[in-house]
Amino acid sequence: QVQLAESGGGxxxxxxxxxxSCAVSGRTFSSYTMGWFRQAPGKEREFVAAIRWSGGSSYYxxxxxxxxxISRDNTKNTVYLQMxxxxxxxxxxxYCAGAPGTIVVRTTPNLxxxxxxxxxxxxxx
Numbered sequence: 001q002v003q004l005a006e007s008g009g010g011x012x013x014x015x016x017x018x019x020x021s022c023a024v025s026g027r028t029f030s031s032y033t034m035g036w037f038r039q040a041p042g043k044e045r046e047f048v049a050a051i052r053w054s055g056g057s058s059y060y061x062x063x064x065x066x067x068x069x070i071s072r073d074n075t076k077n078t079v080y081l082q083m084x085x086x087x088x089x090x091x092x093x094x095y096c097a098g099a100p101g102t103i104v105v106r107t108t109p110n111l112x113x114x115x116x117x118x119x120x121x122x123x124x125x
């Protein structure tokens with residue numbers, strides 16, 4: 001049974017930092033691409049970043065480029081999203097997702113097979 005479990009969300013002031021973690025279990029994701037998405041109530045799920053598990057190539061949404069960094073730790077089967085210089089508009093529920101294949105430019109939710117339960121990030125002004 002595949003499970004993706006996010007953690008690390010919380011409340012932070014504008015300009016601050018948070019690191020989200022996504023612990024992966026139940027299968028080997030070496031041939032997968034892992035992504036982070038975010039979603040506000042009543043809005044569509046929005047792509048944030050993706051990383052190829054094998055090799056580490058990454059891709060970012062323009063809105064977070066230069067502020068967020070996606071990475072993975074093969075030994076811990078965990079994907080991270082380091083978020084710096086946070087803005088109030090970054091407030092959302094953040095989701096981790098897994099997609100088969102190594103194409104890292106994968107920005108639509110329906111291309112991902114596995115999802116975590118989400119973790120809330122709130123940035124105060």
